[in-house]
Amino acid sequence: MLRFLTTRAGDGILTLAALVTLTFFVMRLAPGGPFSSNRKISPDILANIEATYHLDEPLLQQFLRYVWGVVRFDFGPSIRFRDYSVADILISGLPYSLTIGLWAVLVATVTGVTLGILGALKRNSIIDYSAGVIAVIGIAVPIFVLAPLMQVYFALTLRWLPVGGWGDSWRNLVLPIVALSLPNIAYISRLTRAAMIETLRENYIRTAMAKGIGGRRVVWNHALTGAVLPVVAYLGPATAAIITGSIVIETIFALPGIGRHFVDAALNRDYPLVMGITILYGGFLIVFNTLADILRGWLDPRVRNE
Amino acid sequence: MTTTRFSILAGSWLALACAFAAPAFAQDDTLDRGIGSEWSSMDPHVNFDAAAGSILSDAYEGLVNYNGYDILPGAAKSWEVSEDGLTYTFNLREGLVWSNGDPLVAQDYVDGLMRTLLPDTGSERGYYFTSVVQVVGAADIINGDATDASGLGMTAPDDRTVVIQLENPAPHVMNILGGAFSMPPLHSPSVEAEGAGVFVNPARVVTNGAYLIREIVPQSHVLLERNPLYWDAANVSIPFVKYHVTEDASTELLRYQAGELEVTYDIPLAQMEGLQATVPDEVKITAGVDIVYYSFNLLREPFQDINLRRALTIAIDRETLEGRIVRAGATPNYSFSGGFDPNYKMPVFDEAAMTQEERNALAQELYAAAGYGPDNPLRITILPTVAEESVRRAQGIALMWKQVLGVDAVVEPQERKAWLDAFYAGTWDVFADNLVGDFPGPETFLPYMRPSAEAGYNWVSPEYEAAMDVASAQTDPQARLDALAVAEKILLDDYIVAPISIIPTRRMVSPRVGGWLESPVGYHNSQYLTLE
Numbered sequence: 001m002l003r004f005l006t007t008r009a010g011d012g013i014l015t016l017a018a019l020v021t022l023t024f025f026v027m028r029l030a031p032g033g034p035f036s037s038n039r040k041i042s043p044d045i046l047a048n049i050e051a052t053y054h055l056d057e058p059l060l061q062q063f064l065r066y067v068w069g070v071v072r073f074d075f076g077p078s079i080r081f082r083d084y085s086v087a088d089i090l091i092s093g094l095p096y097s098l099t100i101g102l103w104a105v106l107v108a109t110v111t112g113v114t115l116g117i118l119g120a121l122k123r124n125s126i127i128d129y130s131a132g133v134i135a136v137i138g139i140a141v142p143i144f145v146l147a148p149l150m151q152v153y154f155a156l157t158l159r160w161l162p163v164g165g166w167g168d169s170w171r172n173l174v175l176p177i178v179a180l181s182l183p184n185i186a187y188i189s190r191l192t193r194a195a196m197i198e199t200l201r202e203n204y205i206r207t208a209m210a211k212g213i214g215g216r217r218v219v220w221n222h223a224l225t226g227a228v229l230p231v232v233a234y235l236g237p238a239t240a241a242i243i244t245g246s247i248v249i250e251t252i253f254a255l256p257g258i259g260r261h262f263v264d265a266a267l268n269r270d271y272p273l274v275m276g277i278t279i280l281y282g283g284f285l286i287v288f289n290t291l292a293d294i295l296r297g298w299l300d301p302r303v304r305n306e
Numbered sequence: 307m308t309t310t311r312f313s314i315l316a317g318s319w320l321a322l323a324c325a326f327a328a329p330a331f332a333q334d335d336t337l338d339r340g341i342g343s344e345w346s347s348m349d350p351h352v353n354f355d356a357a358a359g360s361i362l363s364d365a366y367e368g369l370v371n372y373n374g375y376d377i378l379p380g381a382a383k384s385w386e387v388s389e390d391g392l393t394y395t396f397n398l399r400e401g402l403v404w405s406n407g408d409p410l411v412a413q414d415y416v417d418g419l420m421r422t423l424l425p426d427t428g429s430e431r432g433y434y435f436t437s438v439v440q441v442v443g444a445a446d447i448i449n450g451d452a453t454d455a456s457g458l459g460m461t462a463p464d465d466r467t468v469v470i471q472l473e474n475p476a477p478h479v480m481n482i483l484g485g486a487f488s489m490p491p492l493h494s495p496s497v498e499a500e501g502a503g504v505f506v507n508p509a510r511v512v513t514n515g516a517y518l519i520r521e522i523v524p525q526s527h528v529l530l531e532r533n534p535l536y537w538d539a540a541n542v543s544i545p546f547v548k549y550h551v552t553e554d555a556s557t558e559l560l561r562y563q564a565g566e567l568e569v570t571y572d573i574p575l576a577q578m579e580g581l582q583a584t585v586p587d588e589v590k591i592t593a594g595v596d597i598v599y600y601s602f603n604l605l606r607e608p609f610q611d612i613n614l615r616r617a618l619t620i621a622i623d624r625e626t627l628e629g630r631i632v633r634a635g636a637t638p639n640y641s642f643s644g645g646f647d648p649n650y651k652m653p654v655f656d657e658a659a660m661t662q663e664e665r666n667a668l669a670q671e672l673y674a675a676a677g678y679g680p681d682n683p684l685r686i687t688i689l690p691t692v693a694e695e696s697v698r699r700a701q702g703i704a705l706m707w708k709q710v711l712g713v714d715a716v717v718e719p720q721e722r723k724a725w726l727d728a729f730y731a732g733t734w735d736v737f738a739d740n741l742v743g744d745f746p747g748p749e750t751f752l753p754y755m756r757p758s759a760e761a762g763y764n765w766v767s768p769e770y771e772a773a774m775d776v777a778s779a780q781t782d783p784q785a786r787l788d789a790l791a792v793a794e795k796i797l798l799d800d801y802i803v804a805p806i807s808i809i810p811t812r813r814m815v816s817p818r819v820g821g822w823l824e825s826p827v828g829y830h831n832s833q834y835l836t837l838e
Contacts, residue, residue, distance in 0.1 A: 030723070030724070031723065031724040031727040031728070032721075032722075032723025032724050032725075032726055032727035033723070033727075035430075036723050036726035036727055037430075037726065038726065038740070038741065038742060039433070039741070039742075039754065039761075040730075040759075040760070040761050040762065041430060041433065042432075042433065042436060042437065042448075044432075044445070044448045044449040045429075045430060045432050045433060045436075045448055048425040048426075048427075048428050048429075048448065049428045049429075049430065051425070051428070052426075052428030053428075080346060081344065081346065081347070081524065082346055082347040082349065082352055083347050083348055083349060083502070083503070083505060083506040084506070084524065089524060092523070092524050093524070093525060148556060148557075148560070151557070151560050152560065155560065155564050156560060156563055156564055159564075162561075162564065162566060163557065163560045163561045163563075163564045163566055164557050164560070164561055164566070165526070165527075165550060165561065165566060166523070166526050251553055251554050251557070252554060252557055253557070254526075254550065254551065254552060254553070254554070254557055254558075254561070255525075255526075256523055256524060256525035256526035256551070257525070260525055260553065261524075261525060264343065264344065264553075267721065267722065267723065268723070269723055
């Protein structure tokens, strides 16, 4: 276990180093700079501002300065949001992204697994077909179409929930969480269904049945583990993607998460903020993939031995 | 065993998900306003964008205030202008205090300007005091030649007098001393103690405007509360104002319709006509000080021929373009500066009085005279930004040039920063240009077109320079406007840019909000509004 973790940590650091280097230089290739503006700024004023952010130094020196900062967990100041450092922005946006993201993963997993198992146990039944239809809709209809429809229906027509914003109660969270979990419910239910059907054909299940253990116990205690293994493998990258990839949801529901900062930063050439968020996202991917592997090992002895 | 494992997993996940949800605090009697994308800075001496400008003009007060078209006394109750138009003397009110009770004195305004100009602050706002007006000594501080206020043309002879000295007469200085782009004072003790971070720390920030800053959540909102120590607090009606970041105009409109916002920042183009038909009183469209014009690349050979520039300028049917194609509420423009000042006798290009048919016929003659025709069409690119409105306008113009003249114009939209970069690189034939003004009047635009301003137009015109010199020496406001009109006519006669339209501000304003006046610059201080 310890060896596994050290290897993973080493790989992770190498990956991040490559990510930092690549992003830093590729980003500078984009035309325009953080201070390109509609009216030409006087050279004296521009020089003062560039000096504030060390943008007047040679590129290599800027890179070394940045890397030296990152090693000390100093991600520099944001250029677009001048009042904050990159660390401030990440710390302020992360709770919102995490809350929405983790809830969405939870909702997606519980609903998806349940639908998948029911579908597998009662194949070709109404439940199975409905789950299939939900899955097709969830996968095929993009969030940016579904979310505004949900806003119009639940917020404007029924007046049950607010349209957007991070407000005063759980009611602000319902629509974004549902919208974010829908595509994942679809994937997870399909994954679970296929895995469950396969597992039910395994010899150990037949042995359990032959021993006279009841159907419910066989499913719950024996088959379920086998059926969720692919889901756990999927959840690693999916969790990272949901937390970091909720840009569309954050924009549509006006939530103050990190995703919107990312887009804003890229459009405004806020180099330090783009770097900071890229490192964060890269870190998330690595951590959640590692967690998923550990979980799979915990649930499935075969994986542990590999 | 498996069951236990699942319970542990699900339980810890649930705990994790719950742990991050933090409550925000709610208020009744709150005016909820959309501000578009997030403010760049809450530092009043650094901010250079409109979103923060609205918030800051509620929180900080300059020497004067604006409401609609009016310039009202602010921290200064009166002012005098010297005969030569170079010296402005402001008399501050008695008993002015900061929000923490500290007395507010004239020197605080001088300190505010110093902080804006000093290189260490890294502020773009120095532009107002060196380019829009020329405050004596301001440029020396920006470029580091001077480090203290001894040579600065802004002084505080006593606690209640502020004197501003200008290098050239500039009656429009009154337009940059208040409102969203005001020259705010500096509360030195709090900034010295805590640095610039104090401006985003609601517990420590000290303000002098009608509102206090209560809560700042990046990418979400800023909450303001009425300042009981403000000199005019008795006339501030709305207790709380909440500015919401509303990046997506469609979501913003839905939030408005659900009653979550009383004022929006924009209106989605696709919904404009529907809203104007159903709730016309709530749709507020005002011509803003934002002009769109198409610039011709004078360094490229075809555009050195005035016949071609003129043909392209008049072959555009502006009424059809804005009314039927772009449909964003913009006003067709036949002058450059768009007017905005009722006393300005705005010149227009010569063909403005013709019908579009006559213009098209003339355009065809000029196009042929420039050496182009069906066998030899002009092939050019148009560079707009990727914004929907900007692309629609470019496509409409390309179509008109094709139909009237047979020009092959390719529209190549660019992401905003790349578009700006392309302008200075000169890699374009026709640039879908725009200029945002700082105050309503021709002088916010005309000096920028001076060849000596080196704004990138590569225009050579000693006549325009001379006419602008005449105008900028005038101290009498009307004589100055008349001289500016002469200069603007020279600009139009050379057809170096094709004026297109004036971009409006588009707001939804709830019937619950009272006191909403038309303002071309978009000044709508909350202190002048009421909420039912």
